[in-house]
Amino acid sequence: MKVEETVVPKDASCTASQANKSEGTERMTAPSVPTEMRAVDGAGFDHLGVREIPTPRPGPRQMLARVDAAGICTSLIKLIEQGSNHPLLSGWDITQFPLILGDEGSVTLVEVGAELQSRYKLGERYVIQPAVDAAPINHRERYRDSGRGVNKVAVGYTLGGHLAEYVLVSEEILAAGCLLPLPDSRLPYAHAALSEPFSCVISAQDHHVHLTQDNPLSPRGVVKGLKRGGVTVILGSGAMGRMHVALAMSYRPRAIVAADLVESRLEVVRSLFTRHATELGIALRTVNPAQEDLKQVVNDLTHFGGADDVIVAVGARQVITDAQSLLARGAVLNLFGGLKKGEDTVGFETSMVHYKEVNITGSSGGSPWDVARTLELMAAHEIDAGDHIARVGDLSHTADFLQMIKAQAIDGKAVVYPHRPTNEILSVKSWSAQDEQSYLRQA
Numbered sequence: 173m174k175v176e177e178t179v180v181p182k183d184a185s186c187t188a189s190q191a192n193k194s195e196g197t198e199r200m201t202a203p204s205v206p207t208e209m210r211a212v213d214g215a216g217f218d219h220l221g222v223r224e225i226p227t228p229r230p231g232p233r234q235m236l237a238r239v240d241a242a243g244i245c246t247s248l249i250k251l252i253e254q255g256s257n258h259p260l261l262s263g264w265d266i267t268q269f270p271l272i273l274g275d276e277g278s279v280t281l282v283e284v285g286a287e288l289q290s291r292y293k294l295g296e297r298y299v300i301q302p303a304v305d306a307a308p309i310n311h312r313e314r315y316r317d318s319g320r321g322v323n324k325v326a327v328g329y330t331l332g333g334h335l336a337e338y339v340l341v342s343e344e345i346l347a348a349g350c351l352l353p354l355p356d357s358r359l360p361y362a363h364a365a366l367s368e369p370f371s372c373v374i375s376a377q378d379h380h381v382h383l384t385q386d387n388p389l390s391p392r393g394v395v396k397g398l399k400r401g402g403v404t405v406i407l408g409s410g411a412m413g414r415m416h417v418a419l420a421m422s423y424r425p426r427a428i429v430a431a432d433l434v435e436s437r438l439e440v441v442r443s444l445f446t447r448h449a450t451e452l453g454i455a456l457r458t459v460n461p462a463q464e465d466l467k468q469v470v471n472d473l474t475h476f477g478g479a480d481d482v483i484v485a486v487g488a489r490q491v492i493t494d495a496q497s498l499l500a501r502g503a504v505l506n507l508f509g510g511l512k513k514g515e516d517t518v519g520f521e522t523s524m525v526h527y528k529e530v531n532i533t534g535s536s537g538g539s540p541w542d543v544a545r546t547l548e549l550m551a552a553h554e555i556d557a558g559d560h561i562a563r564v565g566d567l568s569h570t571a572d573f574l575q576m577i578k579a580q581a582i583d584g585k586a587v588v589y590p591h592r593p594t595n596e597i598l599s600v601k602s603w604s605a606q607d608e609q610s611y612l613r614q615a
Contacts (some may be wrong), residue, residue: 175497205236205282210590211336212570213264213270217252219576220571225272228332230341235292235341236283237300239384242334243276243369244573244586251329252574262327263316273570275302277328277334278354281341288346297357298564299547300334300341301350301366301540302327308326309343318543337590345457349540356551360605361552362564362587363557369585370546371538372553373508374417378542379533380481380504398423402480403473405429405466407496408509409437409458411560411584416508416553417456418446425481427455427473432480433462462496470498477502487511492518499530507534560585561603563610566594591615 200602210229214220216401230236250275253260256266281296304325305575325344327333332340377398384393398404404425406416409432409577419426428449438458449456455473459466468478476499484492487509499505524530527528549555562584571587587603592615600607
């Protein structure tokens with residue numbers, strides 16, 4: 173049985189001819205959309221919780237989507253702790269206008285505004301890229317200086333988020349091209365919901381640039397991404413580091429070295445990726461730098477030439493410093509893990525950049541293209557998002573999951589199903605399409 177046959181409700185699959193039209197708006201509307209919904213909001217962890225609020229009603233150039241699954245992002249911690257001082261809120265007063273949290277999710281259209289009915293149909297499945305590069309269109313009066321100078325908004329911030337039963341697809345989202353269709357409707361809800369964190373990894377590796385030259389008299393060329401046939405080192409094997417390992421294999425380096433001080437994380441890397449790496453002819457090495465000389469491992473793999481791509485997937489100054497000694501001539505050093513403000517100054521050997529012609533890069537988040545590319549790779553089975561899911565629960569577990577993340581008590585991603593209330597948190601090693609089907613049948 174297909175995933176959507178099991179878990180998409182009848183209200184999300186009715187056709188335009190079956191849909192109701194609301195008075196004066198001529199929306200295509202699924203008949204069972206409730207007048208109220210559950211949503212997560214709160215300023216500070218003491219006030220974080222699930223509330224019953226009115227379900228948003230879309231205007232003629234808006235749509236309403238059912239949230240099928242939502243991921244719990246670590247960026248929520250910063251938003252909850254900073255509240256109205258968060259830079260992405262641009263003066264929005266959350267005590268007066270509470271936020272609906274959640275920047276990761278997958279959705280199904282259940283209402284379509286009158287002016288969009290030729291482009292969108294009920295039951296279509298999408299992912300929303302949360303970083304919306306567009307000026308605010310709605311509620312401009314709630315922003316500082318009426319939104320003047322604001323050119324970026326975000327889902328789960330001033331735009332309603334995925335930690336709710338329904339989410340409004342507003343004009344800003346459509347204007348920025350942030351509503352991305354699924355290439356395969358059979359993708360599990362939870363997997364599609366993780367396209368956002370994976371898109372950050374895609375963006376990061378897409379920032380790698382290698383110069384090529386066939387011979388000394390040839391012009392230089394540019395190759396984007398990790399070096400094919402090269403050696404990639406990923407420092408940090410937590411949830412995001414493992415996503416880097418998964419994506420790195422799509423570039424077909426000859427060797428990948430995953431390093432971490434926590435042995436259990438390295439064991440997860442081995443269990444998840446050894447077989448696939450072997451099938452692709454990639455040598456996968458896991459290294460605990462406290463027990464083994466990481467530089468010597470790289471030297472042995474490269475005959476002392478150094479690694480072609482080094483990704484720092486943890487926010488640690490010393491790791492950034494140590495990473496510099498691993499680089500080959502013309503290599504790329506990617507600072508993926510962020511450092512705290514005030515602790516983000518590190519030293520670099522300028523001679524390394526000058527004489528070894530090393531590139532240092534970084535990125536923050538992904539773009540709509542990165543989300544679309546992630547979905548393509550999921551559909552092609554190049555990456556399996558289910559390998560990275562460690563907890564499954566309900567909207568009411570959001571605070572619990574965030575506390576687990578803060579305490580480093582969860583090694584992987586947490587996913588919630590807003591329309592599947594439960595008191596139980598599942599701890600899982602992976603989460604497949606079959607797991608999702610069985611779980612949602614039990615609701």
